[in-house]
Amino acid sequence: MRRILLVLAALGLLAGCTEAASNDPPPGLADRGTQVTTAKPKRQDLTNRVSLSGKVTLNPTFGLVAPIDGEVRYLDVKSASGTPTKPTKVANIWVSGKATPVEVPAGAVFAGRLVDDRSKVTAGMPIVSARQTGYGIVADIDGTQAYQVSDQLQSVQAQIKSGPGPFPCTVLGTLAALPSGTIPEPKAPAVNPSSSAPPVAQPTQGQPQQPSEATGMRLVCVGPADAKLINGAAATVEIITAKVTGALVLPVEAVAGSQGKGKVEVIKDDQTREIRDVVLGLTDGKVIEIKSGLTEAETVAIPGPSIPDAKGGGQQPGIGK
Numbered sequence: 001m002r003r004i005l006l007v008l009a010a011l012g013l014l015a016g017c018t019e020a021a022s023n024d025p026p027p028g029l030a031d032r033g034t035q036v037t038t039a040k041p042k043r044q045d046l047t048n049r050v051s052l053s054g055k056v057t058l059n060p061t062f063g064l065v066a067p068i069d070g071e072v073r074y075l076d077v078k079s080a081s082g083t084p085t086k087p088t089k090v091a092n093i094w095v096s097g098k099a100t101p102v103e104v105p106a107g108a109v110f111a112g113r114l115v116d117d118r119s120k121v122t123a124g125m126p127i128v129s130a131r132q133t134g135y136g137i138v139a140d141i142d143g144t145q146a147y148q149v150s151d152q153l154q155s156v157q158a159q160i161k162s163g164p165g166p167f168p169c170t171v172l173g174t175l176a177a178l179p180s181g182t183i184p185e186p187k188a189p190a191v192n193p194s195s196s197a198p199p200v201a202q203p204t205q206g207q208p209q210q211p212s213e214a215t216g217m218r219l220v221c222v223g224p225a226d227a228k229l230i231n232g233a234a235a236t237v238e239i240i241t242a243k244v245t246g247a248l249v250l251p252v253e254a255v256a257g258s259q260g261k262g263k264v265e266v267i268k269d270d271q272t273r274e275i276r277d278v279v280l281g282l283t284d285g286k287v288i289e290i291k292s293g294l295t296e297a298e299t300v301a302i303p304g305p306s307i308p309d310a311k312g313g314g315q316q317p318g319i320g321k
Helices: 002-023
Strands: 042-058 061-065 070-074 088-095 098-104 108-113 126-132 135-140 155-160 217-222 234-251 261-267 273-283 287-292 299-301
Touching: 042 217, 042 273, 042 287, 061 217, 070 098, 088 108, 088 126, 098 108, 098 126, 135 234, 155 217, 217 234, 234 273
Parallel strands: none
Antiparallel strands: 042 135, 042 234, 061 126, 070 088, 088 098, 108 126, 135 217, 155 234, 234 287, 261 273, 261 299, 273 287
C-alpha cells in the first residue's frame, strides 16, 4: 500500500509540472503580434532588368515622341515609292522661334498624326505613328511593367523561341501608348469657272490613305539583317534600362511603394518606431534602391508600412505584401 501511495504522489507531481510548463510561453518566441523580422540596408550593384513576351510581326506600327516641350507643326510628307533609306522629316517642335525636327527613321514610313497640328506637346508625348517596312519584334507591356520600363534603354536583347538569338535588337522610336493615327483632311479641290466638268478632289501629297492601327503599350525593335525571322514566331525581349554600382538597397517587402517616393518603418534603438519617407531608385524585383532617407546603420521592419487607399476605407499594402 505504501508503495502505491508513493507512485500516486509521484504521478501527481509530474502532472503538476506538466500543467505549469504548458502555461509558460515557448522559449525563444516573442508574444503574438510582435514584429520580429527586420532588415538593414546594404550596398550592392543593381541592374533594372525586364523580360517581355513578344512575337515577330510584319510591318509593325510604332510611335515617335516629342523630343522637347513646344508646339508641333506637321509637314506634308510625300508618299514613299520604296523603303526609305534615309530618315523622313515629318514635323517640327517650335519653341521661341526655334524648330526641332521629328524624323521617322530609315526603313520606316510615316503612318499618321497622333495629336492635332499646332498642339502644345511635352517631351515624351507620342505625336507620330510610323510603320516599319519588313519584320520587327513587338513586345506588349502590361500595367505592372510600364513603370519598370523607361525610354532610357541601355540594352535590348531578343531571343526567338526555338530560333535565332539572343541578338541585339534596335528599338524603333520610343515606348509609347499609341492611339489610332489620324489623316489630315484633303485639300479643297481647285475649281475652274470655265470648265463644265465637276471638281475632282485631290488628295494631299504624300499622306497615307489609311490611318495607322491603334496599339496599346508596346515596344518594337528590329534585329540584325542576318537573323532569320518568321512572321508570328514567339520571342522574348530582355530590356536593361539602367545600372547602378554600390546602391543602398532594402528587400522590396520592407518598402511601401515602388517608384519615386516610398515609406519604411524604422525601428530605433529604444524599440520605438517611425514611419519615414524615402526616395526610391532601381529595383530588380528582389531589392530596391534607397536613394535617400535612410542610412546603413538603421534597421527597418518587414513587412513595410501599409498605405491607406484613396477612400480611406482600407489599407493598401506595400510593394512586397
